[in-house]
Amino acid sequence: MDSIFADRVTDVPRSFLREILKVALEPNMISFAGGLPSRELFPLEALKAATNKVFDTAGADVLQYANSEGFLGLREWIARRYRDQQGLDIDPEHILITNGSQQGLDLIGKTLLNDGDDVVLEAPGYLGAIQAFSLYKATFRPVRLNDDGIDLPQLSETLEAYKPKVYYAVPNFQNPSGITYEEDNRLAVAKLIQDTRTYLIEDNPYGDLRFMGTHKTSFKKLIPDNTLLLGTFSKTVVPSFRIGWIVAPPPIFDKLLIAKQASDLHTNSFAQRVVHQYLMDNDLDAHIEVIRKAYGQKRDAMIAAIRDRFPKSVHHTEPEGGMFVWLTLPEGLSAMTVFEAAIKEKVAFVPGHPFYVDREDTSTFRLNFSCMDVETIEVGIQRLGKVLHGLID
Amino acid sequence: MDSIFADRVTDVPRSFLREILKVALEPNMISFAGGLPSRELFPLEALKAATNKVFDTAGADVLQYANSEGFLGLREWIARRYRDQQGLDIDPEHILITNGSQQGLDLIGKTLLNDGDDVVLEAPGYLGAIQAFSLYKATFRPVRLNDDGIDLPQLSETLEAYKPKVYYAVPNFQNPSGITYEEDNRLAVAKLIQDTRTYLIEDNPYGDLRFMGTHKTSFKKLIPDNTLLLGTFSKTVVPSFRIGWIVAPPPIFDKLLIAKQASDLHTNSFAQRVVHQYLMDNDLDAHIEVIRKAYGQKRDAMIAAIRDRFPKSVHHTEPEGGMFVWLTLPEGLSAMTVFEAAIKEKVAFVPGHPFYVDREDTSTFRLNFSCMDVETIEVGIQRLGKVLHGLID
Numbered sequence: 001m002d003s004i005f006a007d008r009v010t011d012v013p014r015s016f017l018r019e020i021l022k023v024a025l026e027p028n029m030i031s032f033a034g035g036l037p038s039r040e041l042f043p044l045e046a047l048k049a050a051t052n053k054v055f056d057t058a059g060a061d062v063l064q065y066a067n068s069e070g071f072l073g074l075r076e077w078i079a080r081r082y083r084d085q086q087g088l089d090i091d092p093e094h095i096l097i098t099n100g101s102q103q104g105l106d107l108i109g110k111t112l113l114n115d116g117d118d119v120v121l122e123a124p125g126y127l128g129a130i131q132a133f134s135l136y137k138a139t140f141r142p143v144r145l146n147d148d149g150i151d152l153p154q155l156s157e158t159l160e161a162y163k164p165k166v167y168y169a170v171p172n173f174q175n176p177s178g179i180t181y182e183e184d185n186r187l188a189v190a191k192l193i194q195d196t197r198t199y200l201i202e203d204n205p206y207g208d209l210r211f212m213g214t215h216k217t218s219f220k221k222l223i224p225d226n227t228l229l230l231g232t233f234s235k236t237v238v239p240s241f242r243i244g245w246i247v248a249p250p251p252i253f254d255k256l257l258i259a260k261q262a263s264d265l266h267t268n269s270f271a272q273r274v275v276h277q278y279l280m281d282n283d284l285d286a287h288i289e290v291i292r293k294a295y296g297q298k299r300d301a302m303i304a305a306i307r308d309r310f311p312k313s314v315h316h317t318e319p320e321g322g323m324f325v326w327l328t329l330p331e332g333l334s335a336m337t338v339f340e341a342a343i344k345e346k347v348a349f350v351p352g353h354p355f356y357v358d359r360e361d362t363s364t365f366r367l368n369f370s371c372m373d374v375e376t377i378e379v380g381i382q383r384l385g386k387v388l389h390g391l392i393d
Numbered sequence: 394m395d396s397i398f399a400d401r402v403t404d405v406p407r408s409f410l411r412e413i414l415k416v417a418l419e420p421n422m423i424s425f426a427g428g429l430p431s432r433e434l435f436p437l438e439a440l441k442a443a444t445n446k447v448f449d450t451a452g453a454d455v456l457q458y459a460n461s462e463g464f465l466g467l468r469e470w471i472a473r474r475y476r477d478q479q480g481l482d483i484d485p486e487h488i489l490i491t492n493g494s495q496q497g498l499d500l501i502g503k504t505l506l507n508d509g510d511d512v513v514l515e516a517p518g519y520l521g522a523i524q525a526f527s528l529y530k531a532t533f534r535p536v537r538l539n540d541d542g543i544d545l546p547q548l549s550e551t552l553e554a555y556k557p558k559v560y561y562a563v564p565n566f567q568n569p570s571g572i573t574y575e576e577d578n579r580l581a582v583a584k585l586i587q588d589t590r591t592y593l594i595e596d597n598p599y600g601d602l603r604f605m606g607t608h609k610t611s612f613k614k615l616i617p618d619n620t621l622l623l624g625t626f627s628k629t630v631v632p633s634f635r636i637g638w639i640v641a642p643p644p645i646f647d648k649l650l651i652a653k654q655a656s657d658l659h660t661n662s663f664a665q666r667v668v669h670q671y672l673m674d675n676d677l678d679a680h681i682e683v684i685r686k687a688y689g690q691k692r693d694a695m696i697a698a699i700r701d702r703f704p705k706s707v708h709h710t711e712p713e714g715g716m717f718v719w720l721t722l723p724e725g726l727s728a729m730t731v732f733e734a735a736i737k738e739k740v741a742f743v744p745g746h747p748f749y750v751d752r753e754d755t756s757t758f759r760l761n762f763s764c765m766d767v768e769t770i771e772v773g774i775q776r777l778g779k780v781l782h783g784l785i786d
Contacts, residue, residue: 099657
């Protein structure tokens with residue numbers, strides 16, 4: 001029966017995450033397994049006001065079919081923000097609105113990847129990128145992440161050996177690891193990439209959610225011709241609207257636009273107008289400051305509890321932003337063993353192996369801190385600490 | 394430089410339609426080139442009321458990430474309507490919400506088509522399908538449309554010769570031709586398909602917009618195991634929200650879901666809730682009746698004016714619904730010649746060749762009647778009649 005399918009879909013593994021998330025829903029379970037923004041912080045009233053304003057001012061026009069590029073006003077707003085915030089000079093005409101960053105990944109795969117083309121992937125790497133590029137039959141070339149960014153010797157070897165078309169990176173507060181590329185690491189990466197024909201996909205969903213430390217330079221500034229930049233409003237304004245974007249120079253933009261048109265004609269243009277209206281009528285930075293403060297407190301509580309409760313032999317990252325902490329167990333201890341013991345103690349997380357393309361098991365796992373309160377975080381980490389001490393001591 | 398791209402995008406031709414639609418925007422041009430629903434008929438106030446109700450009752454939940462399948466309430470509504478309206482027994486769990494039907498086509502291509510796989514396409518065929526399947530490197534096998542449906546001998550030969558994976562059909566008021574498969578034609582098609590492993594993609598965006606004649610049986614009823622059914626709210630409720638769906642049996646549904654997740658996680662779930670609320674609080678059939686009446690008058694005006702003004706040697710279809718009429722010129726006269734003369738007389742349309750996968754020029758063209766008033770239709774057809782008489786007589 002399976003021969004009716006395209007080869008590309010038969011290669012994609014069944015979602016292990018689905019099973020995990022099911023377990024996470026059991027009563028009294030404290031789940032660090034999710035990856036959702038905090039629903040308490042969504043600007044519900046402001047979005048309602050923006051929606052009504054769009055209905056009242058723009059009328060039936062916003063209900064009609066629209067162009068594939070996206071609403072120009074929104075693309076201009078995004079370009080202005082890049083200029084004001086980061087000194088990046090981006091033409092609104094080079095911004096393509098997508099259904100969240102995930103569609104950005106899909107369109108890039110569709111536009112750039114032939115079967116078997118090499119894609120450099122961070123190890124651990126973002127699951128959504130693994131899924132999107134798998135469907136274009138990418139050959140992944142994983143490169144290790146260290147606490148200060150990508151492993152430079154391994155990246156250098158990989159670039160030389162495979163001359164990959166694409167290097168997919170989440171340089172700020174990466175999902176799943178929480179790791180940020182330090183400034184030196186970025187400069188070194190830029191130097192390695194700049195004279196190649198490799199495109200660095202700079203996926204930056206969490207960049208605005210920095211709680212501490214200093215802003216790092218975008219690859220779009222360091223190596224503009226080699227960088228495709230992805231952004232989204234999902235972590236700062238609203239996820240359900242699915243509004244993201246790709247910044248791409250003209251020859252690639254044109255092909256991405258053809259792919260976008262063939263994929264779904266255009267992103268919900270009413271939602272684009274509502275987000276634009278919200279941005280015109282509200283101070284996004286003030287709203288982001290509220291999110292930063294709240295997530296920062298959750299992050300601090302989690303890190304403090306980990307220091308307090310976990311065996312010293314368990315390594316944790318120290319994210320300066322975003323939504324995730326990454327844990328590494330002493331060698332030889334499987335995250336699945338910990339997971340099975342943990343769910344008995346009513347605490348859940350995501351074992352690390354789905355974030356690698358070449359492992360069945362790992363000694364790493366991911367904890368999310370964005371969507372529960374500080375007290376729950378402390379109780380959950382306490383439970384998990386007990387489990388870890390039981391297995392390690 | 395082009396070698397950076399995947400082969401699939403280099404094969405897609407530059408959009409000729411864009412150029413046409415640019416011409417159509419010139420001052421005083423009467424354009425039959427578009428394919429838009431009439432903006433005057435969008436239920437603006439009812440959608441605004443539904444939106445506010447969703448904000449007030451569901452709150453922040455509708456702003457969060459959602460599942461990839463789509464909102465269950467909406468899928469249940471769609472299943473109920475299939476049962477009540479057509480006696481089709483469809484499980485809501487077999488309905489996948491997509492970003493308009495166009496994404497349905499993309500996901501089907503992604504899930505079923507390997508490079509070079511054969512796809513039966515109506516000739517003329519829907520441009521969106523040509524684009525979507527081209528990006529999966531389909532080998533199109535065009536089969537002629539006649540006034541009563543698909544050409545049966547040619548379909549039979551094509552099925553036998555290529556054993557295609559997919560046969561893409563728009564059996565009701567097809568875009569671009571306006572042709573409907575008559576009941577006998579459907580029965581004969583079903584007989585040809587039923588013992589094969591070919592999937593008939595029944596794309597039905599216009600099915601509700603019947604002005605005259607009787608309802609025809611869905612292929613989903615005739616050959617349920619061989620049919621994937623596509624639907625959309627774009628022509629009946631609102632296009633900009635991009636809410637469509639695929640009905641697919643389990644093994645295919647599961648793969649489509651993986652493809653959907655990898656493509657964009659999920660369709661704007663706020664918009665899904667708003668459409669659902671609209672459907673709960675309003676009588677969709679009463680609204681559709683208003684659209685039918687309005688489009689029916691436009692259609693009648695266009696057909697009457699064509700009979701009155703065009704040379705008898707120009708053949709036209711007689712659509713019983715939808716938005717388009719298809720014209721065939723006397724042999725040897727190119728639609729491009731007519732187009733060039735027509736724009737000088739300030740009337741535009743779409744020449745037929747983009748709707749074929751194997752022609753550079755044709756003697757056919759498409760007229761849209763849904764988005765202008767009766768008087769404008771009459772003036773436009775009068776202008777075009779003058780051009781045609783000048784070229785033919």
